[in-house]
Amino acid sequence: MADVNSQASGHGEPDVDVVVVGAGMAGLYQVHRLRQAGFRVQGFEAADDVGGTWYWNRYPGARCDITTLDYCYSFDPELERAWQWSEKYATQPEILAYLQFVADRYDLRRSFRFSTKVTRAAWDEERDHWRIATDQGDELTCRFLVMATGCLSVPKTWDVPGVERFQGETYVTGRWPHQGVDLAGKRVGVIGTGSSGIQCIPEIAKVAAQVVVFQRTPNFSAPAHHGPPPAERVAALAADRDAYREAARWSRGGVPIEPTTVFAAQVPEEERRARFEARWAEGELFSILNVFADQGTRLEANEVVAEFIREKIRQQVKDPEVAEALSPRNHPFGTKRPCLDDGYYATYNLPHVRLVDLRRTPIETVDETGVRTSAEHVDLDVLVLATGFDAMTGAVLAVDPVGRGGQRLSEAWAEGPSTYLGLCVAGFPNLFLITGPQSPSVLSNMAVSIEQHVEWVSDCLERLRAEGFTAIEPTETAQAGWGRHCEDCAAITLHPLADSWYMGANVPGKRRVLYPYIGGVGPYRKICDQVAAGGYLGFERRGPAGTARDETVVCQLQPDVALVLDLMNSLGLPPLETLPVDQARATMTAMNAQRLPGPAMASVEDLTVPGAAGPLPARRYEPEAAVPRPLVVWFHGGGWVLGDLDSDDLLRRDLAERLRAAVLSVNYRHAPEHRYPAAALDAVAALAWAAEHAAELGADPAQVVAAGWSAGGNLAAVACQQLRDQGGPPIAAQLLLCPVTDCDLERPSYRANAEGYVLTLPMMRWFWDLYADPEDRTSPLASPLRGALGGLPPAVVVTAQFDPLHDDGAAYAQALQQAGVPVTHLDARGHTHTSLTMVGLVLSGEPVRAEMVEALRQVLPARVGV
Ligand code: N01
Secondary structure, three states: OOOOOOOOOOOOOOOOEEEEEEOOOOHHHHHHEEEEEEEEEEEEOOOOOOOHHHHHOOOOEEEEEOOOOOOOOOHHHHHHOOOOOOOOOEEEEHHHHHHHHHHHHHHHHHHHEOOOOEEEEEEEOOOOEEEEEEEEEEEEEEEEEEEOOOOOOOOOOOOOOOHHHHOOEEEEHHHHOOOOOOOOOOOOEEEEEHHHHHHHHEEEEEEEEEEEEOOOOOOOOEOOOOOOOOOHHHHHHOHHHHHHHHHHHHOOOOOOOOOOOOHHHHHHHHHHHHHHHHHHOOOOOHHHHHOOOOOOOHHHHHHHHHHHHHHHHHHOOOHHHHHHHHHOOOOOOOOOOOOOEEEHHHHOOOOOOOEEEOOOOOEEEHHHHOEOOOOOOOOEEEEOOOOOOOOOOOHHHHOEEEEEHHHHHHOOOOOOOOOEEEEEEEOOOOOEOOOOOOOOOOHHOOOHHHHHHHHHHHHHHHHHHHOOOOOOOOOOOHHHHHHHHHHHHHHOHHHOOOOOOOOOOOOOOOOOOOOOOOHHHHHHHHHHHHHHHHHOOOOEEEEEEEEEEEEOOOOOOOOHHHHHHHHHOOOOOOOOHHOOHHHHHHHHHHHHHOOOOOOOOOOEEEEEEEEEEEEEEEEEEEOOOOOOOEEEEEEOOOOOOOOEEEEEHHHHHHHHHHHHOOEEEEEOOOOOOOOOOOHHHHHHHHHHHHHOOOOOOOOOHHEEEEEEEEHHHHHHHHHHHHHHHHOOOOOOEEEOOOOOOOOOOOOOOHHHHHOOOOHHHHHHHHHHHHHHHHHHHOOOOOHHHHOOOOOOOOOEEEEEEEEOOHHHHHHHHHHHHOOOOOEEEEEEEEEEHHHHHOOOOOOOOHHHHOOOOHHHHHOOOOOOOO
């Protein structure tokens, strides 16, 4: 072991290879792994023994809220055999005993210096190592610094006025005295109703003479149903431990639970209730968060679960006023960490327990004898502060490492934490964060996430050593990309709606972002694995071996787009272009049948409209009772080959609703039965007819829009050109969503996105071959980019980043602009050709469609009659 009192060497090798800060679940395992790999490791721990969060949180009722069979190490089967959990959710003493057992078993204490806080860490650029100092006067150097400091280890500064004046006993749940506290016969006030408050209040009520709970925000809590470890899990583990643990590693939350695919709107009320009751009975966080697939993303779905829980609260609390005060209404369920309790709500039925609703009667001050609210003075002997933590960043910023160029981490994170994978930070070489911000951490089973990080870091250090590198650091670009991905993930959830500690909202002045990564444990692990397997994508590595720099930005697809692509890949469908046309059409029809219901319309009517060679089927959508409004004439996508009246149904409903417009969808003739120019001529005829008959269709003739997606965008663009040449009727605007505008398949986006994003280059070739002979394709009737563009209606052109047709749309937008046509070009980041059409499924498409409709609204003339 290194002599931790040695002076920093100044030259040559650092004193140790790695300093690990923290001897909780993360620090213990990190030290073990690194020692096994032959690194010289020094650990520091502020407490006088191991345990981390389980060392400090000794308040009555403290337990974990993930079943303990899952909330434990899995790296050593022998360890698992050697330790048996006695309960479903182990108590704090049992978990602490377990961590002590682990420390003994692997002889870990000898690598730690206890009762020692790291007070300074600074990167020495010349020597490629960290300089560390402690409050005990240690100074040493290390090549790598691992912060295993925990996500919830620094209690937040008391922001209750006057607390320091209180003359009775004051206890903080996260710093509970080791010798215990005798509350028997005392008048106890508890401030805070998060997990800590909800766990300790029933226990305190068992002994205290009087309990007054000061609640600012009610939280959702479900009964934990304490007891022995769940028999099913015990059996599953016994049957195949490795498979069980592996399933946890690749799950969404770190516990092997199958995520539901049922959306709330898909099932009747009776089934909703049955699903909820079944999960409520299980008494597990991830169960109750898994009633519906969309409860974390759709308010309506969330409210179904929230109201079921409020009903449960009303059933448990006798006084309806108290029940209402305990019922959360200001945040969606799951956006603050839900709690698991043991008789919490029933505690309020006890005569000596009282709830003070601080929203009605706020605390004015704590004084010498108790708490003064706007309504009363509550005399107390004991004050318990269960007011939470400076989560995720508090402990790391307490050390505030100084990186390259003398930059402090607090400066680098002034706008919120910025990391690569939640593991490393640009500008801070060789610094590793175990379960840092922007990693799954607190949204997952911490045990699984800790193991994953520790193993990734250990493997990384071994690889660096083997390959002759002494420093590693993410690139700014990779880090910015990860930050964008984290934001994209958060944006499609309900989390931003809550003032939670997940959002940093509990600490005054803290930047409001979603601190943990919400993309899921399994997907996250896959990303980290790919980063390492690819030779540390997005990292720069330096050392005697030279410099290796990789500029990759991972996860550029919108997260929900990536999920849908994964799902589609898992179906193993044959590429459409390899099927006979009939089968390809049948496949599309079958996929369409799986759709969610779209927005309700006041009316949906089937009719026929004149085409170039006879009547064409059409469908008219009216979002509300008829008033003169825009009329969107819509041409569906499908490469001139696929598609029917049903195919873009959701997109049309969405458009009708957002624009408050009538939408007339025209089912033109398709290839190969009717090859070029049948579809184009049908589009021209139908658009002309619709524009001439707009008033009869209940719309404003001055607000007719030609619109379409993909090949439908091609037809809309072509039709606008033809009507201009024919001298009318006038079209007010064109809306081209990922349009085909040219037959040249050599554009860069065709190459970059040739495979993997549903619409492929081979599929586009197939469509063109079925639609038009090569000599016809260059006609403006097939490739509108080659037509004259002056005098066309104002256009809104939407392109998607991962679309082979991206450059088609971009080129058309640019050419229109050059021809003097007003154009709004929206480029949808992280989207594919099809993802913007997946209404209700791909939520990240919603802001794009909202922007698209707003742009359209801007070019339409002022409305008549509204
Ligand atoms: O902290 P919290 P916690 N005046 O921040 C209130 C984990 N954990 O220690 O919501 C009045 O959740 C605050 O009110 P508001 C778990 O991840 C796990 O309970 O800000 N009230 C809130 O009610 C958990 O989520 C376990 O309006 C004030 C409470 O104090 C996380 O740790 C057990 C106030 C703080 O709740 C944190 O839980 C314990 C003020 N000035 C903890 N300031 C298990 O494993 C704050 N509050 C089961």
